[in-house]
Structures are given as C-alpha cells and as structure tokens.
Amino acid sequence: MDSIRIVGGHRLNGTIPISGAKNAALPLMIASLLTNETLTLENVPDLADVGLLKRILANHGVDYMVSGKRPGDLPNSGQTLGLTAAEIVDTTAPYDLVSRMRASFWVIGPLLARMGEARVSLPGGCAIGTRPVDFFLMGLRDLGAEIELDRGYVVARAPGGLKGGRVRFPNVSVGATHTVMMAATLASGETVIENAAREPEVADLAACLGKMGARIEGAGTSTIRIEGVPRLHGAVHPVLPDRIETGTYAMAVAATGGDVILQGAHPELLQSALDVLATAGASVADVEGGIRIVRNGAGVEPVTVTTAPFPGFPTDLQAQLMALATRADGTSSITETIFENRFMHVQELARLGADIRLNGQTATVTGVKSLKGAHVMATDLRASVSLVIAGLTAEGETTVNRVYHLDRGFERLEEKLSACGAEIERVRG
Ligand code: UD1
DSSP, X not given: OOEEEEEOOOOEEEEEEOOBOXXXXXXXHHHGGGOSSEEEEEEEOOOHHHHHHHHHHHHHTOEEEEEOOOTTOOTTSOEEEEEEOSSOOOOEEOHHHHTTOXXXXXXXXXXXXXXXXXXXXXXXXXXXXXXXXXHHHHHHHHTTOEEEEETTEEEEEOTTOOBOOEEEOSSOOHHHHHHHHHHHHTSBSEEEEESOOOOHHHHHHHHHHHHTTOEEEOBTBSEEEEEOOSOOOOEEEEOOBOHHHXXXXXXXXXXXXXXXXXXXXXXXXXXXXXXXXXXXTXXXXXXXXXXXEEEOSOOBOOOEEEBOSTTSBOGGGHHHHHHHHTTBSSEEXXXXXXXXXXXXXXXXXXXXXXXXXXXXXXXXXXXXXXXXXXXXXXXSHHHHHHHHHHHHHSBSEEEEEOTHHHHHHOTTHHHHHHTTTOEEEEEOO
C-alpha cells in the first residue's frame, strides 16, 4: 500500500488548480442511465471513485469513451467522458462493487425509473457512521415503488412506471435528494421534494438533467418540483469545481502560512468555510479566475464551528479545519452534526502532538506551539487529508499510511502541493 511522506515546515506559495468536484461528477455519471443517448461530461476528475463508478455503470451496460486532450487544453483540465446507456443490460448492482462506494447505491433511482425494476446491494463507503438508506426507500415508495429487502439487496419494482408524488425528507440527505430527483424526471406527473438538500451539486445535477430534457424547478432550494417527461436525451455538461478540494487547500495555506491562488475555484460554493478562514486570520480574496488565500505574519485565531447542510459549514471540511485549529493561539470548538462517527482523525492528530478533547459530538482543540512528525494512519477520505495538512505544518517527517483513501477524492495531491513548495512525496508500497 502506498504512503505519503511529508517533511513539514514549508510555507505554501504559488497556484493550485482546482479539479472538477467528485461529489458532482458521481451523480452526473449516474444520470447517464436515464437516457439511451450519450451524456458527455467535461472536467471530470481522475479519481479512484470515478474509476470504480465507471465499472459499476459498465455492468449495467453503459459504454464510456474518454476524449484525449485538445491543443490548448491546460495539463490540469479534467477529462471529458462520454457515457452511453444505449441499452440497460442488467438492473442488478452487485455487493462487491456497491459495498466499496456508497454513492453507487444511487443507481437505484435511474434504473427503477427507466426499467421499472432495480436490485441494488446495500452500500458501503467511508466508515464515518451508520449511513442508512431509509430516506431513499421512503422517497421511492412515495413515487409508487414497491420495495423489499432480500439478503442484503434492496429490490425495487414499479411495473407500471413511477408516479409523481410528494416526498418530505425527515432530514437533509444529499444522496436521497439526487436519487429521488433523478427517478422523478421519468415519473408520470409532478413530484415535489420537500426538505431537499441545497448543496451546489444538487443544483448542478438538476442543470444537467434540464439539458437532457427534464423539467425541474427549485433545485438549490429546499423545495424541488419535477414534472415527469416520457424520455430524456443526450447533453453536454461541465462538472463544477470541487468546493471541498478548494476548502482543503485553503485550510492548508492558512495552516502553513503563505500565499496561494486556488485557480478555477468559485467562492460562492464555500462561503461559510471562507468566512471561518477569515475569522481564523487568513486573508481571503476573490481574484480573476479563482480565490487567493494569504496568511503572512499573523497567527491562527481559534474558531467555533458547527457543521451543517449547505449553506452551512460542510462536514467534509471538518477534519481539515481541526488540523488548522491545532495550530491556533487558543482553544477552538468544532461540533459535528451530520455524521456520528466522524472523529477518527482525532487520535491520529494526537499522535502528532495535537491537544484535542472529545465530548460527544464536540471536539475542543487547544492549539499547541508545534506538532511533531510521526507515522499516522488514514481512516477515511477527508480524515486522510487532515493528516496531510497537519504533516505540512509539523516539525520533521510525517508518514501517512493507507493513502488509498486519499486517492478516492484528491487528484494529484502531492503534485499540486509540491508545486507550491511543500516537501511531499508518494512512497509506493
Ligand atoms: C454526501 C457526500 C458526502 C458528504 C455528505 C454530507 C457525495 C458522493 N457524498 O454523502 O461527501 O459528507 O453528503 O454532506 O456526494 N441519512 C439517513 N438516511 C438516509 C440517508 C441519509 O439517516 O436514507 C443520514 C446519514 O446517515 C447522515 C445524513 O443523513 O447522517 C446526511 O447524509 P447524506 O446527505 O445522505 O450523505 P451522502 O449523500 O451519503
């Protein structure tokens, strides 16, 4: 297994190109199941999760084509992926594939809508909480699906097709919103989703579905209305820039000090995180084509932050913020409200000398003068990158083991950071 070796203590200076968003690319790829024509996605990041989803979709009959680079394309521009589900050859998503990535469960919506049946294994993914699928099942039942559980599989049927309905989610769920919205595009009549996720990736998926002929209003707000249509067609759609990657590098610069332009980043996708960074003492400015983050001279100020669904502070940046808070002049308080077990980075940060106390869902982080390099273990995707941030600021050498978690969500991380002066390399295992 590969590991990442970091020698800390270097400031970051330069430009970091931001990739297409993993969390937008995955539902967009899944939307290709809704039509027999080609869905072309631009700016798709080259990530392990994207590769795994290609395999899962291929199993259902999706052909894919990756376009080569054109003259003038930036070396860091993402790939263009053409996905064609001319025929769905299998409506089963098997355990060995779905158990490796939770988002692959979302195929249940389009398969059911287009084929009237789907048999999808219960999901796996990061071990950050129980992550049930009850909201998905509730939403699909509200659209007329019959659902039963059969030996670890969800079996969903709608022999006469799905019918529009009213879906009210008890809590905000990004995945359930994506899934029910996709299913409703081909249902007969109108569907109203209440308490829908407002994440930018939901609005991005709706924009793409709109190009494919779907009739959707209100995506990006908590009430989405979908008027079903008999069929969808092909489209071309660029993937949004990754707001979590943006926030991660912004936290890294705030932690190490320096001056970096996050090229291609859109500030409105992560305003709450940028506000927290400003409170922590970083200067954040919108510049042409991106965001500039600077921390020179000033120390890191403590912060009090609670994660929340969009537009609140994202749970996917909680671990990275904690790494930053370990360097603050004072005590920070970070409360996690989305996932019940998303603190596995705490004990690893402690190995580097961080002072963190956990009380229920709140971590109290008292800044220390310095962290000291050590061997640490990546436990999940976002936790792994918080260890990289901590390693960048620590004295001496840090080795982050099990970096396959990082490869699920961060494209060319070592390259992007070393171009800005970090001493970081991948050690092949
Ligand atoms: C998505 C993101 C993930 C992010 C999360 C929250 C992708 C690929 N992943 O995950 O990076 O951390 O949103 O912003 O986009 N829940 C239920 N029942 C359900 C569904 C969800 O109880 O049927 C709960 C979950 O356990 C969790 C909360 O709802 O506590 C939010 O989860 P959800 O928004 O569904 O997360 P994902 O879509 O899996």
